[in-house]
Amino acid sequence: MGQLLGPDFPSEIGLAVSGGGDSMAMLSLAHNWTRAWGVGLRVVTVDHGLRPGSADEARLVAEECRVLGWPHDVLTWKGWDGQGNLQDAARRARLSLIDAWRGGMRDVLFAHTADDQAETILMRLRRGSGVEGLSGMAMVRQASDMRILRPLLNERRETLRFHLRVLRMPFADDPSNDDDRFERVRLRRLLMALDEEGLGVEALTRTAARMQRARAALRARTAEVASRIATEEWGQVVIARDGFADIERDTQMRLLAAALQFVAGSEYRPRTEALEALLDSCLGGRGGTLGGALLRIDGAVLRIQREPARLESLATRVGDGALWDGRWQVESVDLQGFEVRALGSLGWSQVPDKPEHGPRFHDALTLPAIFDESRLVACAALSFGPAHVCRAIAPAHSFAAFISAH
Structure with missing residues (x-):
């Protein structure tokens, strides 16, 4: 934790606790870490509402936080529509809810363990992943403005259970961990058999660490190439x-x-x-x-x-503070309330004098433009219409920097 957070410790960190053994052990450890360093701690539990016992697990976490003296919030997810991969949908929802919950707090701890890492490697190996996938989970991961920290990524699940038993700290067992419908559960059982042949958690996590080193070198090579042959427009x-x-x-x-x-x-x-x-x-x-x-x-x-088809129904309004396509910020005092949409062929046809060195037809279709219903009002990329500000907010860094960060 000192290496992940120091030497300039934040004033406050977040902690995601489900009530299971891994996250309850991390709550115990984080309680001692943060008190020693004078760092505030906020705890959050995401109740996916998929099992009858999930509310009880959230209450278990709330009670332990009350005893330890830390604030605790419960976030409820009701977005499952029965389609697609349930665990993947739940994970994405969990990250989105926590990202909104954290406010200005940068760091949030997650209790992934070495066992989780090994299971992830097996899942990705099964899909034919290369260096990127077999690098597994990183101990530090940037997700938008949130920094996900996994301080227990080198610890075994059973070690954490032992810690809890010694401290007599309560924790819940999620019954879905024994549900063979889930790929991770099936591979967890396979991992126990592989361990007898020397291909268990320790071997797979060692491989992940070596792949992470290789990934860093390959990423640096890619960023160097991009700086020579790639530009942004x-x-x-x-x-x-x-x-x-x-x-x-x-x-x-x-x-x-x-x-x-x-x-x-x-x-x-x-x-x-x-x-x-x-x-x-x-x-x-x-x-x-x-x-x-x-x-x-x-x-x-x-x-x-x-892709033009992805933008056909996407619209925001000048002045509402929303980013168009999750990236573009369009501002103008004189054009408040007009609609921001992709330029498209409709907008292109209304630009009388195309800039000689500006975007051409196919390049321009997906550019942000301002409309009054079907009438094109302005497009900064084509120097058309009243002056306005149109800038990319996300990603905030250059393409080469984006490669290094991802």
């Missing part, structure tokens, strides 16, 4: 085709994945199989779409821009 990434063709395939994949994430504002890197298919298409002279981004072959360059 109005939220789009433009890559020199000749330079791209000359680099090794792994760096091609990393550069392409980063460009897709950067443009689409996606939290996750595209799946390897889909990414390789798009790369092959690109090297063969064809474009394609993936993860909300469009790759076009544009003469001597590859152009990665927002």
Whole structure:
């Protein structure tokens, strides 16, 4: 914890506690850490409402926090529609709720263990992941403005249970941990058998640590290449085709994945199989779409821009403080209340004098523009209409910096 938070300790940190053994052990440990360092602690429990006992587990955490003297909040999720992967949907909801809950607090602790890491590696190995996936979970992860810290990532689950038993600290056992419908539960049982052959938690976590070192080196290589052959133009990434063709395939994949994430504002890197298919298409002279981004072959360059279909129904209003497409901040005193939408072919047709060196038709379709119903009022990228401010807020860093951070 000292290495993760110090030497300049924050005034307050958050802690996600479900009531299970791992997170209750971390509550006990964090109680002592924060008191020793004079750091405030806020505890949060996300009740997904998927099991009858979840409310009781939240009350268990609340009572322990009352005894220890720390504030505790319960966040309730009611967003499950019965579609897709339940555990993935619950995890995404948990992060989103906690991100909104933390306010200005930067750091939030999560109680992932070495066992969780090993299970994650097996899941990703099963999907054919490369270095990126087999690096597992990082001890520190940046998620928007929130910093996720996993101080127990080197600790075994049973060690934490022993800690709780010695302290006589209560904890709950989630029955879903024994439900074979979930992939992680099935692999957890497989891991016990693999351990007998020397392929258990310790071996897999050692592999993850080595893969993390390799990932850092490969990421640095990709950032260096991007600084030479890639540029940004109005939220789009433009890559020199000749330079791209000359680099090794792994760096091609990393550069392409980063460009897709950067443009689409996606939290996750595209799946390897889909990414390789798009790369092959690109090297063969064809474009394609993936993860909300469009790759076009544009003469001597590859152009990665927002997928137009994803923007058709997306609109905000000037002055309402909302980011258009999760990225663009559009401000104007004189244009308050007008609608911000993608320029599209409708807007393009209303620009009488296109800038000679500005975006062309296909490049311009996804640019932010201001409309009064169907009438184009302004588009900063095309120097059209009244002056207004249009700037990208997220991601706030350059493309090369984005690669290094992701």
